[in-house]
Amino acid sequence: MTIIIAILQAILLVAIAPLLSGITRKIRAKMHARTGTSIFQDYYDLAKLWKRCEVKEGGSSIVSRLAPPIFLGSFILLAAGLPLVMQACPVPILGDIITVLYLMALPRFMFALAAIDSAGSYTAIGGVRELLVGVLVEPSLILVLFVMAVAAGSTNVGVMALSVANLSAYPFVAVVVAGVACAMACYIEMGKLPFDLAEAEQEIQEGPLAAYSGPSLAMMKLGVSLKQLVVASLFVAIFVPFGAAATAAPLELLIGLAVYLGKVLVVFLIASVIENAVMRVRYKFLGRYTWFVVGIASLSLVFLVIGI
């Protein structure tokens, strides 16, 4: 039974990912006092690209051909595993935080490999920067999940969500501080403005997309927007689990779905507001921000250890 929910959930997330990135573009346009494109613009782009003829670069090998499906596929799997609609993980084996973290490493691995494979220095630097952002965000993310695991008594995301939902996670302040740190870490991971402009291909960090065209490019763009959604919903699933369906009754599921969509919309709204209020930070100084997030995460660890 939960398998079906997982599949539906995955399909749902793939469907609404372009919508949400369209909404963020709309919000940005509104804040720049311009009308901007419609919220469905992403769908149109994907459809157009899907029909285009693809150009394969000279030096690239099988790795470039395999990168887009693996990139999208792993995020679909992640989407299926998270306890969004239900409080428990629909597919428990995908629910462990270590599996989630290391499964996110696979698309990054293939993304960077494809970047190097395209033999261009522009795309390669983008790929390497993508890896290094991952390296910088990893310590704070794992510290937060460590705190939650110890607080909730299990490394499974579903159990964590359950314990936060019924407020049984013991050191309450530690959980809240961990939530703040997780929010900031997810924000960096989503590739929002101060750190990176995900949608713009010209942006260095998304440079590797320059090597793709046609359906592969469409799949990669879909993957990028799905990644933003998955990261956001990871935060939502663990720290804002209220309203998710406790049992598998169809009514509860519908309510859970609606509540989840609302929550994600609110998160994206806040994110795009923050995004447009700040300037782009230079890549070299990214380290300072990430160490700041690690600082907050270790603060939550201190609270956990003291036990308040």
Next chain:
Amino acid sequence: MFSYPLVNVLGACLIITSMMVVLARTGRASAILYSLQSLVLVGVLASLGAVTGSTELFTWSATAFATKVVLVPAILLFTLKKIGDDAQADLPPKLNPMKSVALVAVEVFVCFVAVSGIDLPTAAAVKPTLAVSLAHFFIGLTCIVIQRSIFKQIFGYCLMENGSHVTLALLAPQAPELVEIGVATDAIFAVIILAVLVWRMAHYAHTLDADDLCELKG
């Protein structure tokens, strides 16, 4: 007449004669002074023999006379002739005479203090001579250390031998004579070998100066 004070007096003469051997300038002079010194040594041995009444000491003084008074100086004079006079056999010692005398005096004093510390029944009566023999040994050692000419260093070795002979006689009067003969022949062979070495050094390396012999380093 042959009482312990005589032994002590002869011991004192030993010190004086060995000092003269150290200070002698030419090789020939030190050879002659050495035979004189050995004569005094034979006197000590004889008087000791008389005093303790051990017959071995008399045979001992006889062999000492044969070897030390006659044979060793002969060997040394023969080698001196073989070397010829040009090969700086008579280099002055590094320390000027006054300092060496002072050094010898210090050594004698230190030996007396040391020997007074040991209380040994057999040597009780002849303590001063025991101190003298110990001092004699160290005089030989200083002779080797302060000489520049390696020919003179042979005399240093001979003085050390004499010192140990006297100690042997004092501490072990009843030792089987075979032991004494072993030590004496050993001394003779050592002198012969040193002489041959000095001859070879003069013949092949054309130098007898100890300061030249410092090439092997590290």
Next chain:
Amino acid sequence: MDYSLLLLILMGCPVAAALLIAVLPAKSTPRGVFEAIHVLSLAGVAASGLTLVVSAFMGNDIFALGEWFHLDGLGALFLGLIAVIAPCTGIYSLPYVAHDVADGKLGPSQVKQYYAFFSLFVFSMVLAVTSNNIIMMWVSVEATTLSTVFLVGVYRTKLALEAAWKYVIVCTAGVAFGLFGTLLVYANAADIMADPHQAVFWTAILPNAPFMDHSLMMIAFVFAAIGFGTKAGLFPMHTWLPDAHSEAPSPVSALLSGVLLKCAILIVLRFFILAAANVGDEFPQTVMMILGVLSVCYAAFEVYKQNDLKRKLAYSSCENVGLIAVCFGIGGPLGIIAGLVHCVAHGLTKALMFCLSGNVMMKYHTRDLSKISGIISVAPVTGVLFAAGCLALAGFPPFAMFVSEMFMILAGVAAEVWWAVALVLVALVVVIMALVRMITGSALGRAPEGVTRGDVPVLALVPEAVLLALVVLLGVALPGPLAGSIEEASAIVLSYEDENPVNDSLFEDALATLAVDEAPEEVFE
């Protein structure tokens, strides 16, 4: 078979050979004759020596000439060492002397001198090992010095003569102190023993050692340790070692380092036993420990810095003698066993290394390690033996010195002298660095162009192969009789402790005794 007669034959062979060679005119008799006499005397020494050693292991003490000469378990171990290494180096000197004659470095009279004094040297060492009369011990050590002077100075170069002169002066001066020590012991013993004539025999002195004057005994032991330590090459008195070894022909330095140092250590050990019986083992052990640790640490750094092949091996001898002194300094059954095993192991290994250095000098005509490289490519068999020898000297497993070093560490740890063990281990690491650098630097690498390819004559390789085989045999399996002899020897050394006579296998209960006194502490904790 009357063993005491055999002992006299053992001593007689080399003396007869030396006299025979001395008598023959140098110019006219062909070199072959000298070599024949030389080999015959060595064969005699080997045969009689080994039979005597085996009989001593069976446990019966052998006396000759009425207590003047005595072969007990301890002496037998060192006599065995002489009986093995002297023939090997003797046979090795045949091709070596032939090579030097061909090079024009040795004239006929020098060859005659070489073989005569070689036999005299062996005779004096046998004398030193078997003599029971303490003054005769001093005379024999003095005899070893005198007999090797002309061996060290056999080449007529200034450096060789300088080395010979330094050797004779430093040794005689040092050993003279030994005579003082002997005299004090004799006087001390003659004082309390009924028959003064007996007071000169070591076996007679031992039983009533405890009743002798304590302070006099300590002074005597210090004189003896310094005196005979000079011949053993312990730290402050080792200065003659590098000079003598670098100038002497290789077989002589092999015999010098391999056996002479061990005989001197044996005599120091004899005085150690007397002193321990008299004043308890605490003082003599501290003296040996200080001398040992100083020698090991000083020589280890010298081995690393030294660039002359034979001086490096000489310093390594000084270091290993220091190790033996440390083993005796640690004391207890384990320490003594470690010391004795190390004597045997180092004797064999060092003789091997000096013979190999002889081979290397035959090929490269220089002792400077920076010019020697690629021995394996120039002379493959010598190169492989050289590398194996270096590893053996560094104390790697399949070789004998590994066993003795392990024993030393075990003894040190068991005796809780942590500071000494730590210092010695640091020094051992420095030595290993030096020897491994020697392997990578000279055994491997490219050969310089001036050197002719092709190995040294076979006769020059056979002794090394025999020695290496023995070293590996001792490293892998300590054979029964040798283990038995070591146990018996250490029983003699430990005889000063009045514990019950140690039963058959000393090794097991050597360790067990540790646990016994260990255990009570824990119980009370």
Next chain:
Amino acid sequence: MLELILLSLGFSCVAGVLSLVTSKAHAASKTIACVGGMGAAALSFIGGLGALFQAATYVSWAGPMPFTNFTLLLNPLAGLLIAVIAALAFVAWLYGLSYFDEYYETGIGVIGFFMNLFIASMNLVILADNAFWFLVFFELMSLTSYVLVIIDQTEKSLKGGFLYLIMAHIGFLMIALSFFAMASATGSLEFEAFRTHAFAPGIATLAFVLAFFGFGAKAGMVPFHSWLPQAHPAAPSNVSALMSGGMIKIGIFGICKVCFDLLGAAGGEIGWGVLVIIIGAVSSVLGVVYALGEHDLKSLLAYHSVENIGIILLGVGVGIYGWAAGLPWLAAIGLLAGLYHLVNHAMFKGLLFLGAGSVLHATGTRNMEVLGGLAKAMPVTAVCFLIGSLAISAIPPLNGFVSEWFTYQGLIGAAMDGDIFMRIVFAFAVVALAITGALAVTCFVKAFGVTFLARPRSEAAERAHEVPAPMKAAMVILTVACIALGLGAAWVAPVVSSIAGSMLATAALPVVEGVTLVSLDTVSVVSPLIMAVLMAVVIALCALARNAANQKAGVKSDPDTWACGYQADLSMETLASTVGANVKTFMGPLYAIRSGVNRAGEALSRLLGRALEPEGEKAPAAPAKPDAPISRYDRDRTVGIAPAEQHAPALSNSVLSVVSDLGAWFGRMEGGDFRTYIVYIVGALVFFLALIILVR
């Protein structure tokens, strides 16, 4: 089972000697060595596997040495190690069938002999159950591997070999001290006596710490890791695979044997576990950070051995902590994680080294800068290297992920009921492990991408050709092993957990339900098999959709890379140094540690050198070497981090110079004038006489 292993030892010795004897006939000698080695490896593999499921077999002969007899013990832990080493040996010999063709002139007989002896001595070290024989075979192992490291006698390999042997010997001495401390307490050299004797806490801690740092030096832990990247790359590739995969595991085996087996009776201290965890965490982070700075493929992999040893130590550390704190389930999961990662690391590190060997065989160089584009010329090697890289970066379905997952569960489980201090330690360890994981991904993207992808940057890379069949077969076997150990975790984990149980003398921890791996304490499950199936399905769907779209619209291939309108050329390709430079901007402080230590070492040696220098012969300051004109390629490389050999472990160089300075200073005592020598003797006499007065 023990008889099988002993038979295989005999087999390898015979093969070794035969190959040495026939070393003149190159081909014959090589085949004898390789076939004999493979036979022996197969036998010991079966023997090792058999031992996993049997109780320990103990055999003791009255050995050649009088003081102790020759005892061997084959317990499940030893069986696991022997099986791992046998597998690696089999693959290394198979690989050697064609890889050793290059080594004909450097002496194939010597390699055959010493490699067989090396494998035999490793097996014997694992089996030895007696302090003396353990030390003998341990040192023999270092000796034989030393010969293999310096086999091609280049200046770099000789220096690496020298450093390796010295560090191995220092480790050996520490282990000897630890064993003899235990022997002096129990009165016998037999491990059996150690096991039954309850050591006093003081001796137990001393023995453990000495053994830990002794075996750690062999395993390449952080304080003693500087020899590993110098020595392993110098050996032939299949030998360095065997050394990195097998030999450093003996270090881990030693730590487990001393801690759980020998000191087992009295129980351990919590402090031991903390020490192991901290050193493990530091090793893993520093190992991977230094690996990022490497340009030489094999020294990069060698640094990664340091990192993976750190991860294994984390697992073992949790095991020791759990065992000391009296939490058997935690000890079991910790040991399970450590041992499982040990097996996995042996497999993927062996695979990566063989891959590097194939690159070396094909192109003749190990420097990644000049390679590139090898994937097209060497497809099999590329695929195997890719799977190896995925495995070592712990990407889910493969074996690296499974063992790191267990390590995480162990750490987090331990943190759940640790006290304040322990939680901080475990948090530090978890963060270190996570950083290591992320950096490993970066490093292996660089290693695989720069070497195999994009276009060849030199003619050597262009004329690269696929390696002959035996080498391909060897790599494929290891790749299959990696995948099997990953997907088959549900069958392998219970076996490893039973080994852990046998070590702790507790019942085996239940870790598997059906196909999923269960971690009871952290209430979490993972199933590599199901995950692999799901991933395959989803990715296949996406690929099919994309290819369908391509069918319709067609796919063109454009020879040039898109370089934003410019004409793309080779110099535009990314180099290993750019990745290194990027990392340095963020991981600067960690690099500062190494360069700081090196500078301190140099300053110390200069200071001591000046102090010991005799006034007269003050060495003139060495004139600065004129900088050779740097080609553009070289300049790019120096922009990032200088390759490892430029800043070779200056610390060890400074130690060497300090030793020679001391030697020179002592040497001055031997001034050549023998009269001063006599004064030395008199001085010694006076000193000891004074000692008498002191004593009396």
